[in-house]
Amino acid sequence: MEHKDKNVAAVLAFFLGTFGVHRFYLGQIWLGILHCIFMATTIPTIVGFIDAMVLLSMDKERFEEKYNRRNRKRRFKKRKYERDYEEEDYY
Numbered sequence: 001m002e003h004k005d006k007n008v009a010a011v012l013a014f015f016l017g018t019f020g021v022h023r024f025y026l027g028q029i030w031l032g033i034l035h036c037i038f039m040a041t042t043i044p045t046i047v048g049f050i051d052a053m054v055l056l057s058m059d060k061e062r063f064e065e066k067y068n069r070r071n072r073k074r075r076f077k078k079r080k081y082e083r084d085y086e087e088e089d090y091y
Contacts, residue, residue, distance in 0.1 A: 006063045010055040017048010022055075026067050 004026060013022035020035025035044040055063070
């Protein structure tokens with residue numbers, strides 16, 4: 001799994017938001033397809049600009065949690081540790 005960068009996603013949203021390139025980059029394939037379908041209207045352009053502003057104002061921790069799933073691995077390790085600890089209590 002590649003590491004996604006917040007600034008790259010924001011630049012893609014600002015310049016190529018009409019085509020939904022930032023959505024494909026972030027792994028949101030269906031939203032990227034919707035951007036492509038409605039490309040003839042101005043809606044994806046406006047949404048791309050708004051997405052760029054949201055991405056730029058988002059905390060790095062929130063971005064990492066939402067798009068890089070870094071914290072999911074931590075929670076899994078914690079659960080595994082807790083499960084191993086609980087098993088030791090029974091013996």
